[in-house]
Amino acid sequence: MNLEQLMKVQFSTASKHPENASETPASVTVITRSDIRAYGWRTLAEVLQSVRGYWVNSDRDYSYLGVRGFARPGDNNTRILLLVNGHRLNDNIFYQALIGTEFPLDVDLIERIEIVRGPASSLYGTNAFFGVINVVTQQPPISPTLETSVETGSEWMRKARVTVGLPRVLDGILFSASLYRFNGEERVFFSDLDPATTNGGIAQDVDGDRSESAYALARWKHWRMEALAGSREKLMPTGAYGAIFNDPWNRSIDSRGYGELSYQREFVSGLQLNSRWFYDGYGFRGSDAFLLDGSRRLAYAAARGDAVGTELNISVPVAHRNRITTGFEARYNLRKDQYTRLEGQPGYLLDDHRTDAVEAFYAQDEVKLTSRLSLNGGVRLDHYRDFEASVSPRVAAIFKPDAKTTLKYMFGHAFRVPNAYEMYYSDPVSQIANPALRPETIDSHNVSLERALTPNLRAVAEVFYNQLDKLIDGRMDSASGLTQYVNVNSVTGKGIEAEIEARRGGWRGLLSYTFQDSRSAQTRAALVNLPRHVAKLHLEAPLWSRLLTGAEVLYESSQTTYVGSRVGELVKANVTVSTRKPIFGLDLSASAYNLLDRRNYDPGNLSLPEERVPEYGREFRIKLTRTFSSH
């Protein structure tokens, strides 16, 4: 057979091509290591804030993601599933996706991030509600490598990392450790607080942040062993949960880690086998200073979660046009403990211990009906000990009329089970338990059209419509004045998104815009905490021959806070200049964040006394990386 004839032979569906996002039955954005470097993003939250349709709020403790016209105040990102190399990172007590400095993986270790919009419970089960974020780590390099990196910045930020890659040990190992310290803003001014009782509304020297993290990966034949651990301590300048404002003992510590052994094998026939066995650990410790009977006393809150589990996934091509994937997942939560106690008082205010388990089975079929049209259908059945079984279907049709155009329609049904915090947490000052909570669900429709207008110009347009039922939301209990999580009414959300990307030579420009509107299905009232317009501009440009400039401008229209007040629009410009090739063996990067020093605010949440929380002003960072390699 000659070359021309070979080019006419059709291949049966076998491997997944990493660059073929257009064939994925979802709306996908991929962020690469070079993007992270070019734009100087310091945390996963900053990466996600740059992605079409996403926005991020912070209360100077955690970062909260909004997407698809939805972000409940302080919802801990429980409706986004965060994965590291396919391993679930949402913890088993709060189901929280940690994305700020509390994300336990150093962003320098990220190879790429696959950001999938829309529900994916049909593959992943709970929390894959509005989207899935899969962080793929670097692999051991081909040559032995030692990489060291140091950085420093505004408010006496300093960070150090050392990474070792040894390809000849087993079939490659990678080890990395990072240390981060940040003094925080010396004076944080909260304009909505009563100046008479709050040091003039100024929180002084109580914004510090520190973290340590380590990552290890070993490969041997088809086996992989992976371990990740990180701990972050943050001082809280806001006086959250009714604590004494400006007290240095208002702080939270999050520790997250996992260990995983996996076996992955692919055969020439296209059969793929993936299995994993894992342990997950999560710990939270918080302290808050309260004024009780005229004296200052500390309240301690803690949570501890342990889980073990396994997953088996087999994917096989059938009759040329089908690829059938089936899988089984079991997760046993050995411990879901929550404690609260008061200094000087014997016993616990809360001492709650839970265990539970989930077993799930899923199947998916990808059918290439014609060379232009393919269908993808899947369903997953999750069996929980405490809830009725959840069935999550998904259907997608992908039509590619020519090499330049992709049209997709996607429907998905997803669910999120209430977490232990929403169901069982209670204390006398902040929250009432609600063991009667049921899972919330979403039905989502999404149409996207992508077209390469010229070889260097690409455009995407997308429409989505979501229907949420039995939404779990915090409400003020009128009798006690405390928060309680309840299944509230339905919510409908809709929006449009557009993106255009141009490349020429070393230049790249990316402009995206989202319009979104979500309302209570009953009252038609618009949801709070929601910018109706979100826009982003990104520009990469070579500077002389050795430097690269990455600049971004982020815009969010004004938002209504949960108390009904308004937070003004957000405009933020960040610029990074970095070396494209090492100079004297050094990679150098210099960044300015919020270059215009604009006063931006994020809406507050139920646990805060403030209606709005100021973001950081102008900040600088300088970073040096030295790589020692045997080649």
Add this chain to the structure above:
Amino acid sequence: MRRPNASRRRRIPAILCTFLWGIVGCMPGAAGEWANEYQLKAAFVYKMMFFVEWPAGALGARVVVGFAGEGAMGKALTDSIQGKKLGAIPIEVRTVRTEAEIRDCNVLVIAYPDASRTREALSFVRNASVLTIGDGEGFARMGGGMALVPYQNTFQLAVNARAVDRARLKVSAKLLSLAKMVPEEEFAVR
């Protein structure tokens, strides 16, 4: 709490959908010849070698086809082209893992799932007379010589002329006429 009526109402469309999916999934495929993806790629690698001329002295007693990557492609190459000949020269397929092994190839098939190692492998043979072959247009953009680009269930060819020139390889006009020419990204291989 179970609600039998609601669950029955949902079961009927679910059964209907599964039934329809079964019919769609079993419908006969589009006409034409079908092949296994990896065997087809291995056939391409073998065929493409005949359209390339190495500089004098670059080829030794054997043509070494190195496989640097993960997955089943290495096995497919061994099964399909080990022991075949390029003209009179026998072909030897090797799995290559180190820099020295990678440099010691005449053809390098790269199939890493990550861009970092792909770039690293390409940097080792940047100025060597090695024909590099990989997946997707992005491979050619980042400095690879030739790429197999999936399009409507078939593979099309992409060539980075700058990369093959750098390798001092002469690619026949016939292959170039069938391929899409892809520009190299600035600073593609670091």
